[in-house]
Amino acid sequence: MASETNFESMPRTTAVVDWEPTLPPTELIFDDGEPLETxxxxxxxxxxxxxxxxxxxxxxxxxxxxxxxxxxxxxxxxxxxxxxxxxxxxxxxxxxxxxxxxxxxxxxxxxxxxxxxxxxxxxxxxxxxxxxxxxxxxxxxxxxxxxxxxxxxxxxxxxxxxxxxxxxxxxxxxxxxxxxxxxxxxxxxxxxxxxxxxxxxxxxxxxxxxxPLPEEAAQARADLAQQQLETAQQQGLQQGALRQLLRLLATRFGTVPPSVEQDLQALDGDRLEELVDVALAVDSLEQFVNRLS
Structure with missing residues (x-):
């Protein structure tokens, strides 16, 4: 007859289990080779x-x-x-x-x-x-x-x-x-x-x-630069035409009143060039001022 084993009298052992939390996967796919729809x-x-x-x-x-x-x-x-x-x-x-x-x-x-x-x-x-x-x-x-x-x-x-x-x-x-x-x-x-x-x-x-998209922003900057250049050129032409006309008026009629000079400053270059012919044709500054309107 086999002898009975008294398990309660045996020394107890503690099982050690190595455990770590589940980590996220590390080998991930980043390209499935499928293009966008169109x-x-x-x-x-x-x-x-x-x-x-x-x-x-x-x-x-x-x-x-x-x-x-x-x-x-x-x-x-x-x-x-x-x-x-x-x-x-x-x-x-x-x-x-x-x-x-x-x-x-x-x-x-x-x-x-x-x-x-x-x-x-x-x-x-x-x-x-x-x-x-x-x-x-x-x-x-x-x-x-x-x-x-x-x-x-x-x-x-x-x-x-x-x-x-x-x-x-x-x-x-x-x-x-x-x-x-x-x-x-x-x-x-x-x-x-x-x-x-x-x-x-x-x-x-x-x-x-x-x-804007980058190319749109670049085009806008280029357009602004071109506009600024054209404005500067126009202003330069206007100032040159204004100086020419003021010298002509001063030569023919003497001192030009500030009010007349101010009116002339508001005109563009083309109009100022037209007024050069007017200044040569009239006989007085008063006649010239009347032609301004």
């Missing part, structure tokens, strides 16, 4: 990205991205749900850091503050359904917009209310939607970008001025 979608995305620095020139604590993956959970990585927003902005972050994508756990838990999805007939249901729910319930992104670059009347937007629920934004008289986080209007603009004429989604400042 060339117009690509241009629309780049127009928003490239124009934003003009509106944010007084700060660098932001990051703007487009068609980039946003990783926010291990489950998302396991499900291989990689596709990110077409355009997004995160505020209060180091904007000088180059990023392949937006990895929430590497950004101190920060999610985008503004998201824009560029819809197409094949993505509209997802953009206004599943993605909208994710941006509202998981990301808590304050401002979310959708727009189809081939449908000028498709712009829609939502803003998180005090209960963290999306409420539809009401457009102003121009059909623009206010973006509270950026302090900008988001609206349509008809024109040519990258040689493609269409109705594009653009930013406007608080006063309703179009936020």
């Amino acid at each position: 060339n117009r979608h690509r241009i629309a995305m780049n127009a928003l990205i490239r124009s934003l620095p003009s509106a944010m020139a007084d700060r660098d604590d932001y990051f703007v991205g487009g068609n980039m993956f946003i990783y926010y959970s291990s489950a998302q990585v396991r499900n291989k749900d990689f596709r990110g927003p077409d355009f997004f902005v995160a505020l209060g972050v180091d904007g000088r850091t180059d990023r392949l994508g937006w990895v929430v756990w590497e950004e101190n838990g920060r999610y985008p503050d503004v998201i824009v999805e560029l819809m197409s007939p094949s993505t509209a249901e997802i953009d206004t359904g599943v993605k909208k729910e994710i941006y509202e319930q998981i990301f808590r992104t304050p401002d979310y917009y959708v727009f189809d670059p081939f449908d000028p009347n498709s712009l829609r937007g939502w803003h998180l209310d005090a209960n963290q629920r999306y409420q539809p934004l009401v457009a102003n008289e121009q059909g623009w939607l206010w973006c509270q986080r950026l302090g900008l209007w988001l609206g349509t603009w008809s024109g040519t970008i990258d040689r493609v004429g269409a109705v594009w989604l653009r930013f406007y400042d608080r006063s309703g001025n179009l936020v």
